[in-house]
Amino acid sequence: MTVQVVTANRLRDGVIVWLTADLGWSEEFTESRPLRDEAEAKAALEAAGVAVKARLVVGPYLAEVDETPEGLKPNSARERIRASRLPTITPDQGSWTGRIEG
Template identity: 50%
Template sequence: MANDRTVHQMVTAQWLLGGESIYWTGSAWSESFAEGKVYADQAAADAALAEADAFVKQRKIVGPYLIEVEMDATGPQPTSARERIRAAHNATFAIDHGSWSGRIAD
């Protein structure tokens, strides 16, 4: 039986320099998951992924791939524990940084 469920997807990658998770907004890369553009159509998602390749070549980003997202009243949500953690840009527990408050400026 054919599966007629609409699959919503986003393009994600990592900044080359810092490795932070980033999301394609349709015109730029954002570290905010909420700003990621959602594609309901596979061909459009594939085209967006192909577009990301130009940024790979420009050495801005690494490892772009598509992720499935779930739509709720507030917008797109990650569908796996892995993507939830990536989107939060941090570990899920309080890290003990000691007296550290920021990288020492050059």
């Protein structure tokens, strides 16, 4: 099995969070709990389900990661973006109004 972590969004503000070893949630990817087998992954998703019912997080899912000597590294572009905590747009790009001009 590929090493995985659980990620979700915190319900109160939408911030990306990662399930930690103590089954809490952290904004820091580096604190995420590596899941190395199916039993660990199942237990972690069950813990995430409890957090969903408690209205702490929404949309938890498993994300594949690589385990390196430097630590865990996100495997996909999506997870690299989520783990970086950097915005994908800047304020100067404005906001979409729902209208297409011209």
